Structures are given as structure tokens and as C-alpha cells.
Amino acid sequence: MDEPADIGRRVQRLRKERGLTQRQLASPAYTPAYVSTLESGKVRASETALRFFAERLGTSFEELVTGRPARLATELRLGLTDAQRALAEGAADDAAVRYRRLLTDAENLDLAPERAEALLGLGDCALETGELDDARRHFEAAEELMAEQPLPRRARAIRGRAIAHLLTGELRYACYLLESTIDELGTSGLADPEALVLLYAAVIGPYIDMGAHARAAHAAELALALTPQVSDPALVAGMHRQVARTFLAEGRIDDADASLAKAQSIYRQLRLRTDLAHCHWMRGYVHAQNGELDGAERELRTARDMLAAKRAALYTAQVEVELADVLRRLGRFDEAAVLVSALLELDDRHGAVHAGGAHRLLGLIAEERGEPEAAEEHYVQALALLERSGASGDLADLCRLLGDLLRRGGRTEAALDAYRTGLGHRAAPGTTTLGPPPSAPPYRQR
Known part of the structure; x- marks a missing residue:
């Protein structure tokens, strides 16, 4: 005023x-x-x-x-809806252009809520295209604009910032952001169901990557309990997609597939193509875990083509890691090596965890080709990339692979060192790098 x-x-x-x-x-x-x-x-x-x-x-x-004429604010809000729709359909570049124009308009009109919404949209676009530094800046700016708003209103900005840190391999910090926000929601009496589901779904991934499977399962359980109180179908679908990861970690393949089927059905109805591509990606992983490699290849190629067409560079690279592993297991080593070699250009800012995964795969391919020295080099490079991330499960697996390789080569002492390092990462899953889990916020079941 x-x-x-x-x-x-x-x-x-x-x-x-x-x-x-x-x-x-x-x-x-x-x-x-x-x-x-x-x-x-x-x-x-x-x-x-x-x-x-x-x-x-x-x-x-x-x-x-x-x-300010009221119609200008109305037109701005309609423009934000159109930009959000473009992003949901996978047109991240087009959506980013729209969000930038809308941000300028909102700044000129001094409309703080619309400025924050435009910044959140730009952050989501930057996540899609792999510009993680830009994503963090946009989410931080949005959070600063909403500093006086209740915490549930800021949950999306905090979640976006955490995802950006997660994708750069900063798993511990991503967990800290999400856990501390969940705790604050509980202690402040603002245990908003939609904000909690958003945060619980986001924290499942880093928990699993860090080997904290019990904590991931608990987050999934709490998210599922809150689902009846959530009105946003896209949020429910995203929750089902993440819960599927906990089922996979527990070996519950059928449950994981059923959870993904629920997510896919919602995404198709809402025409959310990028999210639908993520479901194809995860179903490909489910098939691979179940030994159904031909089905896995089909799903992963579908996901890669959908994401690549929308220029989702970072997510495309992640799918290609999974696809290369399936090709390797099918014995198509040359195809796998060509595909995964391009991923080595990913750096610490744009996917160190996935570059580490690429080196791991190249190490496996080198072993299967009878090239132990090349395999060792790739495993060591993968370890260097992953050590700062806290991805305990991946690190333990790499140490085992490296130890097995060294033992077969007669280097017993070096192999023992590798195994001991791996055991250190697996000694107490979920407790070696994280503090106490967040308290379950109080909520009323309906």
C-alpha cells in the first residue's frame, strides 16, 4: 500500500x-x-x-x-500459469524465457508474491537444464523474498535448493536442509500436510544414496499417511515416485512397480511429460533390478528420448548411466562404453555423483574386457568423485569392486585396505554421516 x-x-x-x-x-x-x-x-x-x-x-x-491496474496483476498470474504449463510439458528453455520476462514485469509492478513465483519457476527450469548454480541462486532469492511468509509457503524454495545441492553431490547438506525444515514445521505447529509430503518425498533420494534405508522407509511411511490430506495430484504422484525407491531398496519389486504405475497414471492425466519421463526411467531401473534387461532397455531409451528432446541435459545424463549399465549386462560392451564415455565431462557442479557412476561402469567394462589396469584407474577416479558426497552405498560398492580387482591381481594388502574402507562406509547405515532423524510432526489423520 x-x-x-x-x-x-x-x-x-x-x-x-x-x-x-x-x-x-x-x-x-x-x-x-x-x-x-x-x-x-x-x-x-x-x-x-x-x-x-x-x-x-x-x-x-x-x-x-x-x-497499479488490477488487470496487470491478473495478466501476470495467468502468464505464470502458462510458464508453469510449458515447464511441465518439458519445454524448460521456453518456460525460462517466459519466467524471466514475468520476473521483470513483477519487479516493475512491485509484486513480491509474483516475483517469488517467477524465481521458483526459474529455479525449476535450471534444475531441468542442469544449471545447478543458477538453480540455487533462484531458489535462495525466492526464499529471501518470502522470508516473512509462514514456513509452509517457503517449503518449495527450500526443497528446490536441497535438490540443487543433491544433484551436485552434496548429499549431507541436502539432508540437513530438508530435515531441519521438517523439524521446524513440527516445532512451530505449522505441520502443513502438503509441505510435509513435498519435503518427505524430496529427502527419500538422499537417504537412500547415503545408505540410510530405514530412515528413507520411515519418510515414505509418513508421506503415505499424509496423502489423503493432499489435494495436489502432481504432488501425490511425485510422492509415489519417490516411495517406489524405498520399495526397491527393500527388494519389494512388485510394490515399487505398482507405486510407479500410480504415478504414471496421474502424470498422463495431467500431461506432465517430464515427470512421465522420470517414471519410464524408474520403471527401467525396476526391470533391470528384476533381471528383465530387454524391458529395462526399452523403458530407459524411452525416458532418455523424452528428456533429450526437452533438453533436460542433467537428467538425460543420469538415464544414460542406467542405460549403459543395462547394455553392459547384455554384453554390448562397445555400445555401453561409447554411451558412458560422454558422461565423463560432467564436473563437480553438474553431477559428480553421475560422473562417478560413469567411471564405475567403465571400470566394470574394462574388467570384462580383461583390462585390469584401466579398471583400477576408473574405480579410483570414481572414488575420488564420490568421497565428498557421502553416498555411502555407492562408495562401499566401489571399495568392494576395487578390493576384488586387487585381490585377483595378487595385491592382498591393498585389497584389504579397500575392503576396510568399504566397511567404514557401511558400518552403521544412516548414522555415520547424519545426526538424529527429524521428529515426526504432529498431524491429524482423516
């Missing part, structure tokens, strides 16, 4: 444009003297009074107190 003097001048201008006297404007609820005081800027009128005068002057309350 503008200062009283600005509002007063606006009231006076609109009154004269409409040919009204102060008495006519004031009648029947106020006095001409009050209108005179208002127009001179000597009184800060109440919202009730300003809404009365706005109606008498034939304008909106928003335009009267800010000077």
Missing part, C-alpha cells in the same frame, strides 16, 4: 475525473471533511474506508492503494 499522500492524490484525481464533489464521494458512510483530510494525505485510511471509496470511484481496491 502506498503512502497516505500518494493515495490521497489518487483519490482526488479519480474523484475529479468522475465529476464528483467531496460530499458526493463521502455519502452516505463518511463526511466531506474526512474526504478532504484523506485527499490531503493527513490520514491513513482504513482498508474498509478505502474499499468503500474504490467502489464509489469505479476502480479496484488494489489500483486505488497501489496505482
Whole structure:
């Protein structure tokens, strides 16, 4: 709301444009003297009074107190909806162009909520295209704009920031952001179901990557319990997609496939192509875990083609790691090596975990080709990439592979060192790098 003097001048201008006297404007609820005081800027009128005068002057309350035509804000919100739809359909570059234009408009109109929404959209676009530094900056700026808002309103910005850190391999910090927010929601009495489901679904991935399977399963259990209180179908679908990961970790292949089927059905109805591609990706992984390699290849190629067509570079690279592993298991070593070699260009800012996965695969391929020295080099490089991430499960697996390779080569002491290192990563899953789990926030079941 503008200062009283600005509002007063606006009231006076609109009154004269409409040919009204102060008495006519004031009648029947106020006095001409009050209108005179208002127009001179000597009184800060109440919202009730300003809404009365706005109606008498034939304008909106928003335009009267800010000077901005209400239609501009409405058009801006419609533009944000269109940009969100473009992103959901996988057109991240087009959506980013729209969000940037809308951000400028929102800044010019001084509309903080719309500025925050545009920044959140830009953050999501940057995640899709793999520009993780940009994603973090956008989410941080959105969170700063919403600093005075209740925590549930800020949950999406915090979740986006955590995902950006996760994708750069900073698993511990991603867990810290999500866990501390969940705890704060509980202690503040703001245990909003949709915010909690968003955060629980986001924390499942880093938990599993860090070997904290019990903690991931507990987060999935809490998210499922809250589902009846969630009205956003896309959020429910995302939750089912992440819960499938906990089923996979527990060896419950059929449950994982059923959970993914629920997510896919919702994504198809909503026409969310990028999210649908992620479901194909995970179903490919499910098939691979179940030994159904031909089905896995089909699903993963579908996911890769859908993501590549939308220029989702980072996610495409992640799918290609999975696809290369399936090709290796099918004995198609040359195809796998060509596919995975391109992923070695990923750096610490754009997917160290996945570059580490690429080196691991190249090490396996080298072993199967009878090239132990090349295999050892790739395993060591993979370890170096993953050590800072805290991905305990991946690190333990690499240490085992390296130890087996060294033992077969007669280097027993070096093999023992590798095994001991691996055991250190697996000694207490979920407790070696994380503090106490977040408390389950209180909520009412319906």
C-alpha cells in the first residue's frame, strides 16, 4: 500500500475525473471533511474506508492503494500459469524465457508474491537444464523474498535448493536442509500436510544414496499417511515416485512397480511429460533390478528420448548411466562404453555423483574386457568423485569392486585396505554421516 499522500492524490484525481464533489464521494458512510483530510494525505485510511471509496470511484481496491491496474496483476498470474504449463510439458528453455520476462514485469509492478513465483519457476527450469548454480541462486532469492511468509509457503524454495545441492553431490547438506525444515514445521505447529509430503518425498533420494534405508522407509511411511490430506495430484504422484525407491531398496519389486504405475497414471492425466519421463526411467531401473534387461532397455531409451528432446541435459545424463549399465549386462560392451564415455565431462557442479557412476561402469567394462589396469584407474577416479558426497552405498560398492580387482591381481594388502574402507562406509547405515532423524510432526489423520 502506498503512502497516505500518494493515495490521497489518487483519490482526488479519480474523484475529479468522475465529476464528483467531496460530499458526493463521502455519502452516505463518511463526511466531506474526512474526504478532504484523506485527499490531503493527513490520514491513513482504513482498508474498509478505502474499499468503500474504490467502489464509489469505479476502480479496484488494489489500483486505488497501489496505482497499479488490477488487470496487470491478473495478466501476470495467468502468464505464470502458462510458464508453469510449458515447464511441465518439458519445454524448460521456453518456460525460462517466459519466467524471466514475468520476473521483470513483477519487479516493475512491485509484486513480491509474483516475483517469488517467477524465481521458483526459474529455479525449476535450471534444475531441468542442469544449471545447478543458477538453480540455487533462484531458489535462495525466492526464499529471501518470502522470508516473512509462514514456513509452509517457503517449503518449495527450500526443497528446490536441497535438490540443487543433491544433484551436485552434496548429499549431507541436502539432508540437513530438508530435515531441519521438517523439524521446524513440527516445532512451530505449522505441520502443513502438503509441505510435509513435498519435503518427505524430496529427502527419500538422499537417504537412500547415503545408505540410510530405514530412515528413507520411515519418510515414505509418513508421506503415505499424509496423502489423503493432499489435494495436489502432481504432488501425490511425485510422492509415489519417490516411495517406489524405498520399495526397491527393500527388494519389494512388485510394490515399487505398482507405486510407479500410480504415478504414471496421474502424470498422463495431467500431461506432465517430464515427470512421465522420470517414471519410464524408474520403471527401467525396476526391470533391470528384476533381471528383465530387454524391458529395462526399452523403458530407459524411452525416458532418455523424452528428456533429450526437452533438453533436460542433467537428467538425460543420469538415464544414460542406467542405460549403459543395462547394455553392459547384455554384453554390448562397445555400445555401453561409447554411451558412458560422454558422461565423463560432467564436473563437480553438474553431477559428480553421475560422473562417478560413469567411471564405475567403465571400470566394470574394462574388467570384462580383461583390462585390469584401466579398471583400477576408473574405480579410483570414481572414488575420488564420490568421497565428498557421502553416498555411502555407492562408495562401499566401489571399495568392494576395487578390493576384488586387487585381490585377483595378487595385491592382498591393498585389497584389504579397500575392503576396510568399504566397511567404514557401511558400518552403521544412516548414522555415520547424519545426526538424529527429524521428529515426526504432529498431524491429524482423516
